Amino acid sequence: MSAATPTDTTPGTEVVTHRAGYARALRSEWIKARTLRSTWILVGFALLAFIGLPVLVTGETTVTDPAEGAVAAMHAIFTASDFVLILVAVLGALLTTSEFTTGMARNTFTATPKRGAVLAAKATIASLFALGIAVVGAVATFFALGDKLSGAASLDFGNAEMVKVLVVSLIGYVVTAVLAASLGVLLRSSVGTIFTIVAMQLILPGILLSVPSDIANWVGAIMPGVAASAAVNTEPIDPGTIFLTPGAGLAVLIAWAVLPFLAAMAVLKARDI
Amino acid sequence: MIEARDLTKRYGSKTAVDHVTFTVQPGIVTGFLGPNGAGKSTTMRMILGLDKPTAGQVTVNGKPYAKLVTPLSEIGALIDAKGVHPRRSARQHLRAVAATHGISDKRVDEVLDLTGLTEVAKRKAGNFSLGMGQRLGIAGALLGDPKIVMFDEPVNGLDPDGVLWVRQLARRLAENGRTVFLSSHLMSEVQQTADHVIIIGRGKILADAPLQEFVRAHAREGVLVTSPDAGGLAEAVKAAGGTVQAVDHRERISVTGIDAREIGRIARDNSLWLAELRDESTSLEDAYMHLTAEETEYRAGVPTGKTDTAKEASQ
Numbered sequence A: 001m002s003a004a005t006p007t008d009t010t011p012g013t014e015v016v017t018h019r020a021g022y023a024r025a026l027r028s029e030w031i032k033a034r035t036l037r038s039t040w041i042l043v044g045f046a047l048l049a050f051i052g053l054p055v056l057v058t059g060e061t062t063v064t065d066p067a068e069g070a071v072a073a074m075h076a077i078f079t080a081s082d083f084v085l086i087l088v089a090v091l092g093a094l095l096t097t098s099e100f101t102t103g104m105a106r107n108t109f110t111a112t113p114k115r116g117a118v119l120a121a122k123a124t125i126a127s128l129f130a131l132g133i134a135v136v137g138a139v140a141t142f143f144a145l146g147d148k149l150s151g152a153a154s155l156d157f158g159n160a161e162m163v164k165v166l167v168v169s170l171i172g173y174v175v176t177a178v179l180a181a182s183l184g185v186l187l188r189s190s191v192g193t194i195f196t197i198v199a200m201q202l203i204l205p206g207i208l209l210s211v212p213s214d215i216a217n218w219v220g221a222i223m224p225g226v227a228a229s230a231a232v233n234t235e236p237i238d239p240g241t242i243f244l245t246p247g248a249g250l251a252v253l254i255a256w257a258v259l260p261f262l263a264a265m266a267v268l269k270a271r272d273i
Numbered sequence B: 001m002i003e004a005r006d007l008t009k010r011y012g013s014k015t016a017v018d019h020v021t022f023t024v025q026p027g028i029v030t031g032f033l034g035p036n037g038a039g040k041s042t043t044m045r046m047i048l049g050l051d052k053p054t055a056g057q058v059t060v061n062g063k064p065y066a067k068l069v070t071p072l073s074e075i076g077a078l079i080d081a082k083g084v085h086p087r088r089s090a091r092q093h094l095r096a097v098a099a100t101h102g103i104s105d106k107r108v109d110e111v112l113d114l115t116g117l118t119e120v121a122k123r124k125a126g127n128f129s130l131g132m133g134q135r136l137g138i139a140g141a142l143l144g145d146p147k148i149v150m151f152d153e154p155v156n157g158l159d160p161d162g163v164l165w166v167r168q169l170a171r172r173l174a175e176n177g178r179t180v181f182l183s184s185h186l187m188s189e190v191q192q193t194a195d196h197v198i199i200i201g202r203g204k205i206l207a208d209a210p211l212q213e214f215v216r217a218h219a220r221e222g223v224l225v226t227s228p229d230a231g232g233l234a235e236a237v238k239a240a241g242g243t244v245q246a247v248d249h250r251e252r253i254s255v256t257g258i259d260a261r262e263i264g265r266i267a268r269d270n271s272l273w274l275a276e277l278r279d280e281s282t283s284l285e286d287a288y289m290h291l292t293a294e295e296t297e298y299r300a301g302v303p304t305g306k307t308d309t310a311k312e313a314s315q
Ligand SMILES: Nc1ncnc2c1ncn2[C@@H]1O[C@H](COP(=O)(O)OP(=O)(O)OP(=O)(O)O)[C@@H](O)[C@H]1O
Pocket: B011, B014, B015, B016, B034, B035, B036, B037, B038, B039, B040, B041, B042, B043
């Protein structure tokens, strides 16, 4: 390996540079995300689970009411979400934690000193991957389920309840991605971030909702996954139980993206890299 | 140009950089020297806006780093050669950095070529040797054709060819009017490359001077004499007003206060056998050692300590 005798830094023509802000940070983050094999391995596993699980567990429909059937069909398509969302969270978390664990952050933030622009770009990339997985997964699952989604169990985009399930599910994917990327900035640790998300998605809701404590029940009710179920709930709420109304559920779900993102923004700007 | 004023950084109770004021001028190579933990890297991180100063400020071409619109065209820095994602290829790493400024792929290939990495550009950065990692860091620093280059320990891990290459690069960049700021532990390296030195110890600036001036001020200028009659010669030299120090070798003494020509005459007049007579090299390393020894003694409160003058003997 031998280097050319240096003439200067410019052997050719003048080097043209442009303002380093959000738009170019976004391009940079896209290059970073797509040039790591781990990104595509995660996307591959996410899609495999997204499509594979419903195919394995969805039986022939027994519903006869097409309105109920359409909602059930949409739920069937998103059967694997609990698991897929963990992979989406891992993807989102790695976008930020890997900066700090590898030391790349020093390159990233000298190239784009506007820290908020970098975080916004990362959150955008995380959201796009989450949406991509959800949309591609849902369409593929629809075709994979084939005849199981026919008759009374057909999708019906004129059915507002069914569309709500779809929209809230997609919002849930974006929220999880942004939450993970933001937590990654706050914790700067891949393991810590992923563990926190697994706890919030899979472990805590079951425990918190079942212990005989109002406070625990309330905390359980505002966990992102529980809030998302509340957002699409059509049953009347029993006054004795702690469960969010659909509107409150949606608001809490979105807050799980907005508040951690704002906290990450503030901490990223204040802390040393 | 880099200007630091009263720059201070504390980590908890530890003061890493302590009210440091200096200017790094364009057109010359400025060496930034100091022992481990002196605060060199911390100072450089503050210049790049990565660490927030506890007090004071630092500007790059007149602006705080965060206010630079295209920072990579103002200053290119190599701070940490390992600060690269290990599973991304060298070329993709540079493309990602370049994208933040809309810098073309052609330029990415240019800096790969300039640093001799073209053949390994597709390899993962994590498989790079320390030297290749340094080259990749330098390639990244040169991407934006910056007016200032700042390298933290650039020759660390480089083979002799690589060291020579960095030296030539630094000189050429300075000759073309750029500001070049390099930190190093290797005194001989700095002596061959730098025009100006800034020396930092325990977070404080100990010296900020043109290299030659600094060396002249701090190095001992003695004459090294080898003689089988060293004892007799030492007496004669002392009688003539010189100061004598013994050195590692029994037949060798170091003389100050009298020049080589005069020592030769004294030897002839006393019929003493002179085997070798030469001026001691006044190196940056000597000067640096003397300065830091003085500092250590000063701090330890033993101004007559025998740190470096333990060789002193009364022959
Ligand atoms: N992030 C940090 N947190 C706490 N202490 C730190 C931090 N960074 C540096 N220090 C301390 O500040 C002092 C200066 O460190 P710095 O890395 O700037 O020295 P240096 O001159 O670059 O040393 P070296 O030659 O070993 O690279 C050291 O005592 C170090 O332990």
